[in-house]
Amino acid sequence: MEKPFRLAASIPEKIPTYYQDLNDDDITAAFKNFDLESNFELFDRQTRDPNSSNFCIDFGDDDAWCAFDLGSDSCSRLLQTPRPANLHTRWINLWMPYNQKNTLHALAKHYDFSPRLLGLMCSDPVPPKPAKSLRTKKSSATLHSRRSNKSRKSQRSKNSSHDAPSKDTILDSEESIGMTEMMQSTQLELVRDLSHYTIVDEVWHWSSVDWGRRFVCLGYNSLHNIRTRVADEHNDEMDNSRDTPHGRRIWNWLLLCEDKTVISISEDPFPFIDGNLRGEELRTLYTIRRNLVSVFRQLTKAPTLLREISLVQLPIRHRIGNSEEETAHRPTDAPGLLFYYLFEDWFTTYSLVTRREHGYAVELDRLRREMLVKANLTHIDQLHHIGCQLSVLKRVYQSYELIIERVLKKQEATLASLKNSHIVSGVVSGVDSLASSLPQVGSPQIPEADSLLGVSLSSAARVRFERLKDRIILYALSEIQECIDQKESLVMMNFNLIAIKESFSVERLTRVTLLLAKVTIVFMPVTLMTGYFSIQFANTEFTVKSYWWAFAIILAASLVLLFLFSFFSGTMDGKIISKPFSRMMYDISKRWLLHRKKRLY
Numbered sequence: 001m002e003k004p005f006r007l008a009a010s011i012p013e014k015i016p017t018y019y020q021d022l023n024d025d026d027i028t029a030a031f032k033n034f035d036l037e038s039n040f041e042l043f044d045r046q047t048r049d050p051n052s053s054n055f056c057i058d059f060g061d062d063d064a065w066c067a068f069d070l071g072s073d074s075c076s077r078l079l080q081t082p083r084p085a086n087l088h089t090r091w092i093n094l095w096m097p098y099n100q101k102n103t104l105h106a107l108a109k110h111y112d113f114s115p116r117l118l119g120l121m122c123s124d125p126v127p128p129k130p131a132k133s134l135r136t137k138k139s140s141a142t143l144h145s146r147r148s149n150k151s152r153k154s155q156r157s158k159n160s161s162h163d164a165p166s167k168d169t170i171l172d173s174e175e176s177i178g179m180t181e182m183m184q185s186t187q188l189e190l191v192r193d194l195s196h197y198t199i200v201d202e203v204w205h206w207s208s209v210d211w212g213r214r215f216v217c218l219g220y221n222s223l224h225n226i227r228t229r230v231a232d233e234h235n236d237e238m239d240n241s242r243d244t245p246h247g248r249r250i251w252n253w254l255l256l257c258e259d260k261t262v263i264s265i266s267e268d269p270f271p272f273i274d275g276n277l278r279g280e281e282l283r284t285l286y287t288i289r290r291n292l293v294s295v296f297r298q299l300t301k302a303p304t305l306l307r308e309i310s311l312v313q314l315p316i317r318h319r320i321g322n323s324e325e326e327t328a329h330r331p332t333d334a335p336g337l338l339f340y341y342l343f344e345d346w347f348t349t350y351s352l353v354t355r356r357e358h359g360y361a362v363e364l365d366r367l368r369r370e371m372l373v374k375a376n377l378t379h380i381d382q383l384h385h386i387g388c389q390l391s392v393l394k395r396v397y398q399s400y401e402l403i404i405e406r407v408l409k410k411q412e413a414t415l416a417s418l419k420n421s422h423i424v425s426g427v428v429s430g431v432d433s434l435a436s437s438l439p440q441v442g443s444p445q446i447p448e449a450d451s452l453l454g455v456s457l458s459s460a461a462r463v464r465f466e467r468l469k470d471r472i473i474l475y476a477l478s479e480i481q482e483c484i485d486q487k488e489s490l491v492m493m494n495f496n497l498i499a500i501k502e503s504f505s506v507e508r509l510t511r512v513t514l515l516l517a518k519v520t521i522v523f524m525p526v527t528l529m530t531g532y533f534s535i536q537f538a539n540t541e542f543t544v545k546s547y548w549w550a551f552a553i554i555l556a557a558s559l560v561l562l563f564l565f566s567f568f569s570g571t572m573d574g575k576i577i578s579k580p581f582s583r584m585m586y587d588i589s590k591r592w593l594l595h596r597k598k599r600l601y
Contacts, residue, residue: 016065018084026074029066034059037138037302043068047293050285051275054103058087059317061330069223072102079110083259087330090261091338097253098124098269104265111214111257117157120208121253123196125271167455197267200251204244205395209406211453218254218343218403223247223396224288225351225359239449243388245396246359247352250288253344256455260335264342266290291345295338314341329458343403344468353393353483354475360390360483368490375497383494387487390480397476404469408462521562525554543546 019031032039034057041517046052046068055068056078059525063086070078075092092107094100101122108118108504133319200206200221208219254266269288277285286293297304298314316337319330352358363386367379457465533542 003137015088015179016063016084018081018087019065021090022077022081023079024074027067027077030070030074030430031058032067032576034064034299036303040300040302040304040510042295044297046297048286048289050270050277050282053096053100054092056093056298057091057093057299058089059334060081060086060088061317061327063087064301064317066297068102071102071199073108075103076106076110079106080259085331088260089338090259092261092263094265096271097121097265098271105261111255112211112212114212117217120196121265125268126195126201127274127379128194138227172333191268197251201249204249205399207399207403209403213453214258214455215255215405216454218252218407220252220254220399220403221249222345222348223249223393224284226284226287226346240435242385243392245352245389245393248284248288254339256335256339256457258455259477260331262335262342266292266451279533291347292342294347294459311336316341326569329460333458333460336458337464339457341466342487344464344469346471349397349472349476352476353479364483364486364490368493369499371490371494375494377494377498379494380491383491387484389482390487394477394480394484397472397480401469401472401477404465404472407457408465408469417448491552518562518566521557522555525558526551529554 001286013033013036015028015031019027022028032043034040034043040508043066046055053069054075055066056075057064057066057069058086060064065087078090094103097104098112098465104118104121107113108121113121121536166234204221204223206221208217209221223245224247224393248269250269251267253263255261266288270277273281286298295314301317314337316334353360367382371379
């Protein structure tokens with residue numbers, strides 16, 4: 001595991017006046033020049049450190065400054081102080097949000113989050129389920145009830161010396177105590193069942209789009225192609241269930257604020273390990289943070305090894321041309337582009353279902369080949385679980401599509417109640433005269449454009465969200481639907497193959513039955529003749545010669561009549577083995593030679 005680093009530069013850096021004027025020692029000590037190669041290497045390692053809690057990047061076209069592990073007071077000072085024009089965009093990222101509730105409260109207070117949204121962000125992780133059987137739970141509940149009854153009886157016996165209540169009063173008190181305990185336990189179970197992380201873990205396609213006057217917030221599950229070989233030691237259930245996709249689910253909050261601030265909050269995949277991760281858990285953490293680290297690396301102008309890879313080059317701070325039109329729009333385009341690329345995470349989509357030989361296509365092809373060899377009902381069960389996983393994936397990507405539609409939806413200016421509010425609209429014709437005719441109140445008038453919910457995206461971000469929507473429909477949803485259709489066809493093929501196999505078995509049994517019937521028909525007359533010759537008639541003796549003459553004549557007549565009956569009834573074929581014996585021997589020898597050849601080479 002990489003040890004956390006406390007950033008220290010060999011050459012003293014001149015901190016901008018903006019950070020010095022905040023009069024916060026933690027801020028001045030933590031913020032470093034993000035475009036210096038030595039600082040960037042340390043920052044890059046901290047993004048992959050499981051003990052890192054948060055970071056903040058302020059950047060513009062020419063300057064960028066970064067700090068890790070800031071406290072809630074420092075974040076509050078940064079939010080309350082306007083940034084200089086050369087640092088037009090800010091990115092605040094939080095890991096382990098349940099340990100940074102003060103920081104979340106500072107963000108909520110500054111951007112006016114709703115209480116429900118803040119409560120969801122501050123939700124505690126779901127504790128691991130104790131490995132207790134139902135009998136153990138019942139026995140513990142019984143023991144608890146017995147102890148409570150005993151304590152109540154002792155309390156009543158103590159109180160009886162002071163005042164002796166009536167029997168009805170005692171019964172009423174017992175009923176009230178029982179009802180109170182039941183209500184409390186029911187409320188605790190209800191709160192436990194309605195936990196935010198419990199819902200998003202049980203409903204993988206759960207998503208949320210919240211609008212505020214100063215922000216737009218996206219909440220969604222991201223899926224990562226991680227196949228864990230063993231279950232988590234702190235959870236008695238397997239991570240990758242048979243009815244959920246083979247991947248790791250992580251809940252994310254993503255906010256775009258009006259002051260060009262982007263906030264990203266990620267669920268902790270290992271909330272009860274306290275940063276002491278093993279090798280496999282570290283690989284899982286790196287995979288989950290891959291897109292975030294990729295975006296993080298693209299924000300620096302320091303030389304990096306991954307700069308030349310085309311798929312990870314992002315046009316946030318790096319541009320080829322410097323035309324006046326592009327230069328004028330960069331400060332307004334950067335927040336929306338950062339917001340988009342944090343949501344996109346195309347690597348996850350590519351690895352799950354978009355690749356040519358992704359896991360579900362390979363699994364379906366394997367089942368198809370096994371069915372052609374020998375079809376059985378166990379394949380139906382496997383196809384059922386694959387269908388459940390594909391259905392979950394389909395709903396997840398449909399939730400992404402709905403999120404994009406909500407983000408791209410244009411907020412139309414509507415005429416609010418001018419009589420009961422301070423909002424004045426100049427969009428609709430005739431509203432100005434109506435507003436001027438209304439009595440003026442002491443509070444200042446607010447333009448209706450400023451009263452709309454949400455934050456508008458720049459055109460650079462909007463066109464990319466539309467492109468992502470097309471990608472999801474064309475490459476993800478269509479591929480999933482194709483796999484679902486293939487699964488349905490394989491189910492029908494499996495039943496057809498089983499039916500064909502049964503028909504072959506019935507045909508084989510019919511052929512054997514016909515052959516035995518024909519043999520019986522051939523030898524039945526001879527058997528009757530033999531019985532006739534074995535009877536001792538008076539004054540009649542049979543010789544051996546006459547017996548064999550009669551045997552030959554009756555057998556020949558039986559064969560001729562059986563041949564004529566088979567020919568005219570269409571039951572001439574009586575083979576038990578459909579494939580010739582010579583062909584069978586040829587196939588066996590061919591397989592043996594191929595096996596011997598493979599062993600030699």
